[in-house]
Amino acid sequence: MRRVAITGLGVVSPLGNGAQNFFDRLVQGHSGVTRLPEDFNPRLLSRVVAPASFDGAVHFGAARLRMLDRVSQFALVAAAEAIADAGALFERDDRATTGVFVGTGMGGAHSTDEGYQTVYGEQSDRVKPFAVLMAMNNAAAAWIGIDHQLLGPNLTYSTACSSSAVAIGEAWKRIATGDLNVMIAGGSEAPLTFGTLKAWEALRTLAVEDPDDVSTSCKPFAKNRSGLVLGEGAAMVVLESWERAESRGARIHAELAGYGLSMDAEHITRPTVAGQACAMTRALESARMSAGEVGYVNAHGTATMANDAVETAAIKQVFGPGAYALPVSSTKSMHGHLLGAAGALELAATVLAIEKRVLPPTLHLVHADPECDLDYVVASARPVSTLTAAISNSFAFGGTNVSLVCRAVL
Amino acid sequence: MSVEADTTFERLRQILAKEFEVAPELIHPAARMDQLAIDSLAVIEVIFQLEDEFNISFPQRPGELQTVGDLASCVDRLTAEQHARGSSGAAAP
Numbered sequence: 056m057r058r059v060a061i062t063g064l065g066v067v068s069p070l071g072n073g074a075q076n077f078f079d080r081l082v083q084g085h086s087g088v089t090r091l092p093e094d095f096n097p098r099l100l101s102r103v104v105a106p107a108s109f110d111g112a113v114h115f116g117a118a119r120l121r122m123l124d125r126v127s128q129f130a131l132v133a134a135a136e137a138i139a140d141a142g143a144l145f146e147r148d149d150r151a152t153t154g155v156f157v158g159t160g161m162g163g164a165h166s167t168d169e170g171y172q173t174v175y176g177e178q179s180d181r182v183k184p185f186a187v188l189m190a191m192n193n194a195a196a197a198w199i200g201i202d203h204q205l206l207g208p209n210l211t212y213s214t215a216c217s218s219s220a221v222a223i224g225e226a227w228k229r230i231a232t233g234d235l236n237v238m239i240a241g242g243s244e245a246p247l248t249f250g251t252l253k254a255w256e257a258l259r260t261l262a263v264e265d266p267d268d269v270s271t272s273c274k275p276f277a278k279n280r281s282g283l284v285l286g287e288g289a290a291m292v293v294l295e296s297w298e299r300a301e302s303r304g305a306r307i308h309a310e311l312a313g314y315g316l317s318m319d320a321e322h323i324t325r326p327t328v329a330g331q332a333c334a335m336t337r338a339l340e341s342a343r344m345s346a347g348e349v350g351y352v353n354a355h356g357t358a359t360m361a362n363d364a365v366e367t368a369a370i371k372q373v374f375g376p377g378a379y380a381l382p383v384s385s386t387k388s389m390h391g392h393l394l395g396a397a398g399a400l401e402l403a404a405t406v407l408a409i410e411k412r413v414l415p416p417t418l419h420l421v422h423a424d425p426e427c428d429l430d431y432v433v434a435s436a437r438p439v440s441t442l443t444a445a446i447s448n449s450f451a452f453g454g455t456n457v458s459l460v461c462r463a464v465l
Numbered sequence: 466m467s468v469e470a471d472t473t474f475e476r477l478r479q480i481l482a483k484e485f486e487v488a489p490e491l492i493h494p495a496a497r498m499d500q501l502a503i504d505s506l507a508v509i510e511v512i513f514q515l516e517d518e519f520n521i522s523f524p525q526r527p528g529e530l531q532t533v534g535d536l537a538s539c540v541d542r543l544t545a546e547q548h549a550r551g552s553s554g555a556a557a558p
Contacts, residue, residue, distance in 0.1 A: 118485050121510060181517075184509045 056231045056341075060300035060307045061461070063144065063293030064403050065136030065241070067129045069105035069286045069390045073136065077390075077400075078407040081415040082436040086270035086389050088284050096249045101261040103272045104247055105286030105391025122185050123198065124163030129289035129396075130195035130243035131202060137239065137291040138203060142305060144237065144293060154207035154235055155199045156226040158218030158242035160395030161251060162192035168248040195243045195289075207235055213395065216355075218242055219290070220398025220449035220457035224314035226294050227459075236299050241291030242396035255285060260359055271419040273392075275356035275385035276363045276431050278424040283357045286391025290399035292406075309406045312444070312462040313342025319454030326362055330456050331355075331369035335446060338458035339373070344444060346374045349381065349460075351414050351445040353405040356385020357392055362450065364426040371429075382439075384432040388418040398449035402459055405447040409463045413438050473519075473544075474537045480514055481533070494534030501533075508536075515540055521547050 064074035069087025071080055080087075091102040111120050111128040123131070134155075138144055145153075166189035173179050188194060193211040200209045208229070212221040219242020226240035246252070255261055263281040265272040273284040292311075300307055315338030319330035339346060354366055363385075371378040386404050393400050408414055417431040442463060449457045474494060481487045487501045498508055508530055512523045515536070521543045530536050 116486055118507070118510075181513075184513045185506075 058297035063137035063141030065133035068288040124189040125245035133289040133291040141293040156222040157196035158222035163190035166190040168250040214455035215451040217449040217451035218395035241399035243289035244396040276427040278422040284391040310462040313460035332372040334456035342460040353447040
């Protein structure tokens with residue numbers, strides 16, 4: 056297996072755009088969680104969300120915008136940043152073999168919502184002519200390939216909340232096995248539409264608004280956690296074979312060292328300790344890394360009752376007694392749950408934590424849950440003197456679990 | 466060119482300039498749509514906007530619409546047919 060370098064990062068997030076800006080705000084402990092505006096459909100009862108501050112018109116002309124669902128806009132902006140961040144990525148003109156793997160759970164949800172509103176809500180036949188092209192799940196990946204003339208495999212993965220972690224893991228595998236040398240991988244999600252939010256509300260899994268401060272409503276690992284907060288955004292990484300990255304003198308953020316994939320195969324929503332532990336174990340095995348080398352876990356940490364307790368137990372199973380000394384944080388407390396883009400965004404946080412040797416915190420964890428008894432980097436970021444490896448978890452409805460392992464550049 | 470065609474052309478010209486970012490000086494009846502960077506897919510979007518602008522419906526297969534003049538003529542023909550029928554929205558299939 057070949058080593059894989061992460062040479063580019065791009066982020067559109069509820070904490071702002073740009074990977075470095077995103078990480079700075081994580082470390083500063085900002086929350087992107089807020090309440091929907093008063094004029095958003097009042098029939099929606101669960102109104103706590105984590106929106107991205109993003110205006111497509113800043114990035115695209117009017118004609119282009121009419122073809123791009125918000126999910127594709129996010130993806131294109133994040134991909135462009137990642138490619139620029141990688142610096143002279145295509146100076147050898149090997150775009151012909153560069154692939155694009157993108158994860159999304161809900162694809163062009165805005166376009167789907169709008170189309171249904173037209174035909175069912177308004178009883179009108181004036182469906183926008185590009186509704187199909189905007190709503191299709193592979194639009195984001197396709198546009199990245201088109202805009203950057205990348206002729207390699209162009210695939211879209213949809214495994215709910217682990218979609219982009221799968222996309223990045225599968226891209227890692229393509230490079231590690233020698234199939235390809237460069238991949239653009241990540242995820243995008245734009246689920247903050249009335250229809251999508253209403254569907255999530257019906258599932259009764261969204262966070263209850265904190266009565267004192269809406270921005271603290273997402274409380275991973277806390278006893279009074281009440282559910283997840285839906286967020287929107289995208290994150291993309293540039294992956295290269297280590298040899299290629301070194302030979303062109305690229306700045307390497309970190310090594311993407313391993314990828315573990317497992318399936319619960321038990322229940323459509325309820326996670327299992329065995330399934331989550333299996334993903335982490337497989338990731339460590341593929342990285343040829345011992346559990347003791349890991350210095351930080353960026354948890355899936357959704358703030359649902361089920362996930363956080365199960366993930367805590369799974370971490371203990373994998374790391375043994377050492378789990379209690381292992382810092383674990385859920386950055387979802389600040390950026391919410393980006394569903395299909397969550398894994399990519401949290402990998403970006405993990406990579407930058409390694410690079411800058413600062414662990415982003417878990418916010419709003421005031422009331423401890425006896426079932427969640429690890430070191431969750433509570434309240435504020437923690438500088439560390441050494442951090443050689445970290446793991447990022449992404450688990451999903453449906454049961455597809457992913458862990459990605461990163462190693463510092465030494 | 467009739468006064469009505471002039472009017473149709475002018476309204477079409479404004480849509481192409483405003484919504485499709487075509488330089489107004491390039492828009493003339495003989496200008497090919499693809500030369501204005503409006504490919505066959507984008508023509509579908511133009512048709513959608515013309516349907517709203519002129520309160521007409523294009524058929525599913527509107528035939529050759531290669532130039533700005535083709536589009537303007539088609540709009541005039543559909544406007545005459547559909548308004549003569551007293552139906553503002555019903556298109557021939």
